Amino acid sequence: MKLRKVAMLVAVLVVLDQMLKIWIKTHLCIDEAIEIFPWFQLRFVENNGAAFGMQIANAGGFDWGKLLLTSFRVVMIALLGYYIHYLGRKRKETPKGVFVGLAMIFAGALGNLLDSIFYGVIFTASTPLSVATLGEGYSTFLMGKVVDMFYFPLFQWNSVPGWLDFLVDHNNYFFGAIFNLADSYICVAAVYLLLFQWRAFDED
16 A cells, blocks of 8 residues: 555545534534434533543643643654554555554544644633634643544443443443544554454564
């Protein structure tokens, strides 16, 4: 699979991710939801950059965790980009599925990174009472919040074992995590690569 096709796939995935996030951010207030089905909602939340809405602790009045995560994501994207380029230049043919999986992970990481880099600068703050607009930013460069929207309250438990707390929300609905399209790219690709393409990495 040629690197140009990989780049095109990444570009399409990132554009789709950003289009959905920008629409959600400019049309919904924080925690506002659109019910698609009883078990599926588009619910707008923001987080500091961790996957599936997980929060990062602050320290000393400054969000060092956010800055560290953004910096880490930049490094990992650069390394992944180098690895994809390396595979594309090898004489031995790498399965196309490997490139597709890695492209999805790259696009997912890049999509969330764009939120962190630019959203705090170009959008006003989203609140439970107001929708964000383009204008004076609510934060600084690298310190924007990531937009999440996919919520699947599949069923409600009366009581949840402590070790399953991360899978439920405050109302004990499973699946409680709220995530975005970029998170989906990463998870689907990781599972696909582990299940169907692990031999390619073993040989490499």
